[in-house]
Amino acid sequence: MDFLAILSNAAGEILSPTTAAFALATIGLNVHFGYAGLLNFGQAAFMAVGAYAFAIFTMQVDPTASLGWPVWLSFLAAVFVAILAAVAFGLLLGIPTLRLRGDYLAIVTIAAAEIVRFTMRTSEYSTVTGGSQGLRGQDYKGDIDALNPLTGSTYGFGPWTATAYDTWVRILAWGLVIVALILVWLLMRSPWGRVIKGIREDEDAVRSLGKNVYGYKMQALILGGVIGGLAGIMFVLPRAVQPDNFATAMTFYIWTALLLGGAATVIGPLLGSILFWVLLSFTGGLLSGLQSIGAFGDMTGTQAGQLRFVLVGLALIAIVVFRPQGILGNKKELSFHV
């Protein structure tokens, strides 16, 4: 068992683009649940919508080749299309559900997320969506790769070494995380943020002050959803688009990261995502290391790998029961009422 390699792999997760994408998605969910009190269990669908809109626009319209647009413009256009798609999905989801009680919203968002996944997955539209196989990375990474200002072969040191493309994606993804954090921080100190938090605490009180609660909830849902859509783009830049990556499991991991770091805090989602991935990698490495030296008897390596997801589930239970405010949160800020 190579303990150093396990630690190094775990440390590598701190800066990985996947962690950045998760941090973004968690920041979006924090706007939903932490600040506005919306029980959104479909955050993975916002990511899927963003990722697919970005990739399909780049592949089907391909403005660089077909319209002769400069590379940066077609990249921004694809991002813009993804944002529009996330807004549209937010409206679709919000209109029927935001008037309903919290647990209904939970069931509907999770159902909508699965509808998105089934639709992307079906062989019916596979010429556009790639069906269950998804879309190949090289088909939509052209623009972003052409924009890459880095020319060397590898950057970084130790566990944080990456290729030029990977480093470029990391810079973009973490840059976006920082922008999103500042945006959320500023918004939540603004009058808008106070109304949002008021809705979380007592919807009727806010309504009696003459505020349009439905409208504010919708704005919060769309804002968090757009951040989730951008997270989707960042999630697929280092890999291919796979419909099953956006299953409910991803939503649940985002929730675990949010509750771990602390809902209704600015930094909580970032801390939670980093900790989640580092711990997942570490326990995975540790379990497979222990398995390889025979600590678990005749358990296979795959089984050892599954144990860590059992641990994720138990950890989620323990956090919610014993420390619902997470690491950074304030218990008074967090309201878990339906």
Add this chain to the structure above:
Amino acid sequence: MKTSSRPRRRGLWRTIAVALAGMALATGGATAVAAAELPATESTDQFTFQGIIRDGQTPLEGVEITVTGNGVEETVATDASGAWSVGVADPGTYTVSIDTATLPDGVTLRGPEFESREFTTASTSQIGVLFPFAASGGGGSTGGDTGDTGNTGTGGDTGTGDTGGTGGDAADPGGGSAATGTTDNSFWSTVLARAVSGLGFGLLMALGAIGITLIYGTTGVSNFAHGELLTFGGIVFYATTTLVNWPVWIAVIITLVASAALGYMHDWAIFKPLRKRGVGLVQVLIVTIGLSIALRYFFQFLIGGGILGLSVPRGDILNVGPIVMRTGDVVSMVIAIVVLVAVGLFLTRTRLGKATRAVSDNASLASASGIDVDRVIRIVWVLGALLTGGSGILYTYFIGANIKWDVGFTVLLLLFAGVTLGGLGSAFGALVGAVVVGLVTELSTLWIAADLRYAVALLVLILVLLFRPQGILGRRERVG
């Protein structure tokens, strides 16, 4: 939230410790089972995808096949005899695709859906993959497969190429094939066959849905771990029939008892301590999500990621009018109806059933009138788990006598759709809702792709919430 007093906290810790110990115990037993299943040779390639690419009788050389999944991406070309094979180390789901550009001119696949398909490794180590061609491509599967892409060939056939489908029955449970077919292909007999199949699906879902709705009604908890109770029933039934070969009736009894015990454990070890602690409903909802993740991966840990076939046959083929079904399907429907009637009588005629409905209506009032609310909730958990475990047995048959670690989670959202459709908290609503969802799911395949049918059911759920949020039989005040 209320501040928790010391002894209560210790109580919760104790129960968690007990639960963990129980899990560890089960782990010990499970590894033995799993070890017996796996082949003794620990070579790196446990599973092999293989096949022979032939156009009619002519083998095609140089056709490229790619296998991706679980971090593996391997492309091979067929040899002079048209044969190819790709070995992979880990069980799981892989995508096998053919590069149509490498096919000779004039040779095309029978449909675009064959270009790339997903296979999940099962108990057999060799998985045959068929790529049927359009024009002269040998007799493919014409019968048997009722809707899914069929032709999966996971049933232990060793890759004889285009000799026809092992098809239909081995389809993955996520998109399992319908249970009934037709003797002729006229539209109305297809409608009838799908309706019967949908009714069967709806009835078995109703068993699970009533569990969800009773638990919701009495405790306010939306149990996202309910699908795992269904999987649990299927797995215990698989273990008792297929692994140890006990008679079916003993297996059924053991499954039901084990399911009831699991329901009791749920309440005793997790939900009762949480109630005593005064933990909020949203927190409990997230607890059930955590429980669902933990149980689901624990099941995968026990039985692996593949599809396992049950040794109990599905019964003889039966022709009723234009419909073809199996005796097993009829038996499951009859069982489901009998159980549902029994539950209905229990809820309306017995003291305990009336107490359950009273707690559902207003727990404080019920408590004030002398009903032991905790006891009622405990009974509801046991009854709900028992019914869901039973529906787990029936579901393994509905999808073709097999079991997979996440079948329950696949059905869970449909169960919720049924429950919401009927009206959260109403047992009879759940029955109606589940049957509607079953019918919608199966009948929708007449017009749209089979792999979208669950999406249609969930869409119906959203539409119902839009126009009648309280559900079909629900009451207005239940929605805030």
